[in-house]
Amino acid sequence: MKITVIHGQNHKGNTYMIAHELAEKIGGEVTEFFLPRDFDEPCLGCWTCFNKDLTHCPHYKKLKPLMDAMDEADVVILASPVYVYHATGQMMSFLDHFGTRWMVHRPDARAFQKQGVAIATAAGGGMASTTKDLYHSMFFWGYPRIYRMGFAVRAAKPSEIPEDIQKKIHQETDRMAAKIRKNHAPFKPTLKTRMWFSMIRWMHKAFWKFEPDYGYWEEHGWHGKNRPWKVKRKKRG
Numbered sequence: 001m002k003i004t005v006i007h008g009q010n011h012k013g014n015t016y017m018i019a020h021e022l023a024e025k026i027g028g029e030v031t032e033f034f035l036p037r038d039f040d041e042p043c044l045g046c047w048t049c050f051n052k053d054l055t056h057c058p059h060y061k062k063l064k065p066l067m068d069a070m071d072e073a074d075v076v077i078l079a080s081p082v083y084v085y086h087a088t089g090q091m092m093s094f095l096d097h098f099g100t101r102w103m104v105h106r107p108d109a110r111a112f113q114k115q116g117v118a119i120a121t122a123a124g125g126g127m128a129s130t131t132k133d134l135y136h137s138m139f140f141w142g143y144p145r146i147y148r149m150g151f152a153v154r155a156a157k158p159s160e161i162p163e164d165i166q167k168k169i170h171q172e173t174d175r176m177a178a179k180i181r182k183n184h185a186p187f188k189p190t191l192k193t194r195m196w197f198s199m200i201r202w203m204h205k206a207f208w209k210f211e212p213d214y215g216y217w218e219e220h221g222w223h224g225k226n227r228p229w230k231v232k233r234k235k236r237g
């Protein structure tokens with residue numbers, strides 16, 4: 001399996017420890033990026049990605065290695081410490097760059113065959129809102145399987161995490177890795193994805209003919225009967 005991890009911080013602290021441990025336990029080719037070390041640009045709000053294409057984004061050259069690694073991965077892990085109840089600013093800035101990949105605009109069909117994991121650690125609270133920040137992007141990119149892992153570690157660094165919590169973390173990463181290894185493409189979309197897709201399709205056709213999104217959907221046949229999750233299955237034997 002190809003696994004890409006985007007760390008929402010530069011340092012190797014509590015969140016890194018868990019995300020890295022999970023990636024290693026899943027096993028395969030692991031590629032890791034750290035923010036802001038590997039991508040440090042805030043979205044400029046220039047709308048170039050929406051009006052033209054992501055390749056025209058002023059930050060495209062810096063973004064491309066991370067984007068390619070995510071596009072080629074079977075599993076994408078987005079991990080962030082909780083900063084004031086949400087994902088870190090640098091993680092949110094990174095995710096802003098993929099607004100154009102949201103289902104309503106121009107999703108990449110490969111997204112509909114990926115597993116995603118949202119990981120957050122906090123001293124005490126904010127894991128649910130932080131994993132939700134990460135979940136929202138993965139869901140609207142089209143990921144069919146998204147798992148959330150949040151831990152209140154009661155510590156500023158891994159060596160301070162109480163033993164019982166450490167044990168729980170190791171058990172959870174074991175369980176999650178086994179689940180991810182067992183699940184593999186081709187995936188069927190969830191009911192929630194199908195409902196969102198149908199609603200957007202209807203919206204496009206009824207009143208929202210925003211280009212180049214509309215043309216992109218036409219080109220892929222999504223306004224007709226084709227769907228991004230329909231993949232050609234290999235013939236057996």
Ligand SMILES: Cc1cc2nc3c(=O)[nH]c(=O)nc-3n(C[C@H](O)[C@H](O)[C@H](O)COP(=O)(O)O)c2cc1C
Pocket residue numbers: 009012013014015016080081082083084085086121122123124125126153155156157158
């Ligand atoms: C700027 C900042 C904001 C934080 N906000 C919260 C918070 O809202 N809730 C919380 O429980 N812990 C909060 N924490 C604590 C961290 O989320 C927690 O220690 C986390 O495990 C650190 O992960 P790391 O070692 O990967 O950086 C905050 C820490 C920092 C530095």
